[in-house]
Amino acid sequence: MLRRSLASIAALAAAMALVMIVRSPAAGQAQPPGAKPAPATPAAKSWTLPRTQDGKPDLQGIWNNATVTPLQRPKGLGAKEFYSDEEFAKLSTRIRRGDVGEEAELGAARENDLRYDISLYGGFDISKARFASNKRTSLIVGPEGVVPPMLPEAKQRNAERAEKNKGHEFDSYENRPLSERCILMAQEMIPMLPGAGEGNLLQIVQGPGYVVFLHEIDHSTRVIPTDGRPHIPQNIREWQGDSVGHWEGNTLVVDTTNFTARSAFRGSGEKLHLVERFTRNADDQITYQFTVEDPTTWAKPWTAEIPMTKTEGPVYEWACHEGNTMISTILHGARVQEEEAAKKAGK
Amino acid sequence: MRNRFTASMIAGVAVLCVLSLAAWPSPAQAPAYRAPRTADGKPQLSGIWQALNTADWDLEGHAAAMGPVPSLGAVFAVPPGLGVVEGDEIPYLPAMAAKKKENQANWVKLDPEVKCYLPGVPRAAYLPYPFQIVQSQNNILISYEYAGAVRVINMGAPSKAPADSWMGWSNGHWEGETLVVDVTSQMEDTWFDRSGNFHSDALHVVERYTPRSADTLNYEATIEDPKVFSRPWKISMPLYRRVEKNARLLEYKCPEFAEELLYGPLRKKPSN
Numbered sequence A: 001m002l003r004r005s006l007a008s009i010a011a012l013a014a015a016m017a018l019v020m021i022v023r024s025p026a027a028g029q030a031q032p033p034g035a036k037p038a039p040a041t042p043a044a045k046s047w048t049l050p051r052t053q054d055g056k057p058d059l060q061g062i063w064n065n066a067t068v069t070p071l072q073r074p075k076g077l078g079a080k081e082f083y084s085d086e087e088f089a090k091l092s093t094r095i096r097r098g099d100v101g102e103e104a105e106l107g108a109a110r111e112n113d114l115r116y117d118i119s120l121y122g123g124f125d126i127s128k129a130r131f132a133s134n135k136r137t138s139l140i141v142g143p144e145g146v147v148p149p150m151l152p153e154a155k156q157r158n159a160e161r162a163e164k165n166k167g168h169e170f171d172s173y174e175n176r177p178l179s180e181r182c183i184l185m186a187q188e189m190i191p192m193l194p195g196a197g198e199g200n201l202l203q204i205v206q207g208p209g210y211v212v213f214l215h216e217i218d219h220s221t222r223v224i225p226t227d228g229r230p231h232i233p234q235n236i237r238e239w240q241g242d243s244v245g246h247w248e249g250n251t252l253v254v255d256t257t258n259f260t261a262r263s264a265f266r267g268s269g270e271k272l273h274l275v276e277r278f279t280r281n282a283d284d285q286i287t288y289q290f291t292v293e294d295p296t297t298w299a300k301p302w303t304a305e306i307p308m309t310k311t312e313g314p315v316y317e318w319a320c321h322e323g324n325t326m327i328s329t330i331l332h333g334a335r336v337q338e339e340e341a342a343k344k345a346g347k
Numbered sequence B: 001m002r003n004r005f006t007a008s009m010i011a012g013v014a015v016l017c018v019l020s021l022a023a024w025p026s027p028a029q030a031p032a033y034r035a036p037r038t039a040d041g042k043p044q045l046s047g048i049w050q051a052l053n054t055a056d057w058d059l060e061g062h063a064a065a066m067g068p069v070p071s072l073g074a075v076f077a078v079p080p081g082l083g084v085v086e087g088d089e090i091p092y093l094p095a096m097a098a099k100k101k102e103n104q105a106n107w108v109k110l111d112p113e114v115k116c117y118l119p120g121v122p123r124a125a126y127l128p129y130p131f132q133i134v135q136s137q138n139n140i141l142i143s144y145e146y147a148g149a150v151r152v153i154n155m156g157a158p159s160k161a162p163a164d165s166w167m168g169w170s171n172g173h174w175e176g177e178t179l180v181v182d183v184t185s186q187m188e189d190t191w192f193d194r195s196g197n198f199h200s201d202a203l204h205v206v207e208r209y210t211p212r213s214a215d216t217l218n219y220e221a222t223i224e225d226p227k228v229f230s231r232p233w234k235i236s237m238p239l240y241r242r243v244e245k246n247a248r249l250l251e252y253k254c255p256e257f258a259e260e261l262l263y264g265p266l267r268k269k270p271s272n
Helices: A002-028 A085-096 A152-165 A326-346 B002-023 B070-076 B094-105 B255-266
Strands: A061-064 A201-207 A210-215 A221-225 A242-248 A251-257 A273-282 A285-293 A302-311 B047-051 B131-135 B139-144 B150-154 B169-175 B178-184 B204-213 B216-224 B233-241
Touching: A201 B131, A201 B139, A210 B131, A210 B139, A221 A242, A326 B255
Parallel strands: B150 B169
Antiparallel strands: A061 A201, A061 A302, A201 A210, A210 A221, A242 A251, A251 A273, A273 A285, A285 A302, B047 B131, B047 B233, B131 B139, B139 B150, B169 B178, B178 B204, B204 B216, B216 B233
């Protein structure tokens, strides 16, 4: 009896599946057609923006923002925002020979050369290093191309903080950098600044009313509502702030406030206000643009633009805290040194 | 034409519901409920969910008990619970039951939750924190408030884990109303609860999420680990939707709260 019921269920399920298939084109008619892989040729005009089931631009996938383009414009380039095709090609050839000038920033790739599957990232192989495909001379846009000067009050704030820690760097875990403590690592921080080689993977998943950004680094996850709700109350401050989003045409706009003063993005305070824009402009590219303002830190807002390129997974689990032997090793080492110094002084 | 299809679909669903009831009569199961559908016809599980029980204290039934920190008094005593294990008892192999007891005796020292380590599956589902399901077509992401834990359930062709991990590797598929998730490649370091219930690296978990009403899900997990248990066993519990209008997951980056415990003894002594 049970077997027969199961058989009829299977038959029904099959029938239902068919019904679904027949129905789905009709249901989909209200929406623009689905994703089509972009042609390899530069005929970008024929490309159609893929959309999710609820008709929003589809940003989903695994993206990589690795670049050696520096945040700030190298001195001597003046107001030059873009390289010519020729200059860009020359520069790319030069960097791949290992000739790193001021025009390139190797960032994370210089230091972190241990990774259990580095081939996935390609970043330690200088021959694969790349500049941002938008040919910008700096990630920061505009004629100046640099972070605006820091306000005197911000300089003082940051100097005081540094001074307080001076000479106490090894006293306690509280004196160690946030990245060592697995609280905020450079490439999980927002706004998202790329490194040259690793830790640049971002997975985007979209569900009804939400967009999720999952950074590979420290499994940092932002679940962003896009239903127009306001920020959480101002008295609740978070390391990564509070992000809410909305769609402006085909662009996802994410607004983030409620930062703590401790997360300090390039010396910012808790008044930091971040606006990020995500626009998919090719099958394999999203343009990521952010503007930061903080009236207690910079004289004016500043904006950067970074292309993100579609890449293959998987996104590994980055369990930073679970494997953190760094803090205990550093502190233990400092205590041993102190003990030895005390012994020596006693003799 | 379209109407006829719709009609046959509704009829099909009705028959299917009746058949489901006939085929799986279980007193524990709620009456068949058909969840709202995604555009591609799958049950819609998106939302913020939370368990409302004492499973994280002890999967098995337990009386109230004194907490581990006397100064916290009634605030952090162990609340009583009927347990969520089918058949009431976890079938440990004789040698492994002793290890469970030892874990329990050293709970605060050994429980990875105390250290803010990623919780693994199924514990993530019944920790006393909300989690959010974000359902897409090719994958389903679950973001947990505790420790910012996260997993992406692959809904495409099943794939193999590239490496063992704390949250494991999840392949999902639909069985009627139920999301079935097969979880493998979990680290052996996670526990099931605050009572020392544990597993080895051979852990295999099959989760089943079944909508039972607009705001509740049935959650079941079958746990198999031949190195630790004499047979597979099952837990089940309802999960409740956080229906507050402004419900959100907030940031709970807990490494900060475990640092004194982990690194405090290595702090520079004032006398030095």
